[in-house]
Amino acid sequence: MTYTLIKSLHIVVMAVWIGGMLTLAVAMTGWKQAAQADVPAHLKIFAAVQRWNQTVTLPAMILTWVTGLALTMMGNWPPSAALVIKFLFVLALSALHGIQSGSFRRSLGQSQLAAPAILRYAAGFTLVALIACVLLIEL
Amino acid sequence: MSTSNQTPPGLDSQDITQLKRLHLASLVEGSTLVILVCLAVPLKHLAGYPQLTSAMGPIHGLAFLFYAWMVINTASAGLWRKGQVTRLLLLAFIPFGTFFNIGMIKRREAGPAVANAPANKERVE
Numbered sequence: 292m293t294y295t296l297i298k299s300l301h302i303v304v305m306a307v308w309i310g311g312m313l314t315l316a317v318a319m320t321g322w323k324q325a326a327q328a329d330v331p332a333h334l335k336i337f338a339a340v341q342r343w344n345q346t347v348t349l350p351a352m353i354l355t356w357v358t359g360l361a362l363t364m365m366g367n368w369p370p371s372a373a374l375v376i377k378f379l380f381v382l383a384l385s386a387l388h389g390i391q392s393g394s395f396r397r398s399l400g401q402s403q404l405a406a407p408a409i410l411r412y413a414a415g416f417t418l419v420a421l422i423a424c425v426l427l428i429e430l
Numbered sequence: 431m432s433t434s435n436q437t438p439p440g441l442d443s444q445d446i447t448q449l450k451r452l453h454l455a456s457l458v459e460g461s462t463l464v465i466l467v468c469l470a471v472p473l474k475h476l477a478g479y480p481q482l483t484s485a486m487g488p489i490h491g492l493a494f495l496f497y498a499w500m501v502i503n504t505a506s507a508g509l510w511r512k513g514q515v516t517r518l519l520l521l522a523f524i525p526f527g528t529f530f531n532i533g534m535i536k537r538r539e540a541g542p543a544v545a546n547a548p549a550n551k552e553r554v555e
Contacts, residue, residue: 353496356492360492364488382495385498385499386498390503390506391506392503393502396507397508400444
């Protein structure tokens, strides 16, 4: 019962985390494509995205770590290559989220987009990593 | 984003909050590593008591993950130079290591002592 509950919570918080990362990726792409004169009008929306990231996406990421670790320990899963690869994808997603959050906060502080080139692929990588993590459960 | 009068020049209130979180994450990461390496592992191998290792391993893993995330986050926000990021990350692998980062984080919280930090060069005051 507890295991099923934690598993359900893991799926919910992971969906919220991935959703938050995709929102950040879309907001940064939109900011990049917006004309310079239009940016001040959109800053309130970007600030709302930032608040959502701090209050919802970040806790969801931490809960994904905690519930994922709890499931691994409770399920007595044997160490496997699939589990290691999944862990590496989670590490990469977490690092990407750290870069997204920091860059977005800095951009809002300057009222000017300051994002490293790697974030151009953020949405694509997030989706690939999500699919990989889901498929790796079956292996 | 407004810069309040209480915050040092070059930093806004969110920067200060993130640096305080990094400060806390350093203490937690350092403490859990010390307990794991200096207490739990000797208890497991010398006294045949593996329970503490089983408990502290995952706790330290989570603490390390959060610390690394905070370092990446604050670095992406332009608060650290590359060399400082390397130092922050490398010391996390050494017992008592992150305690040596506390001074650097406090100085960064206090003001723009890190002269070449990107935040100080590029921020619009």
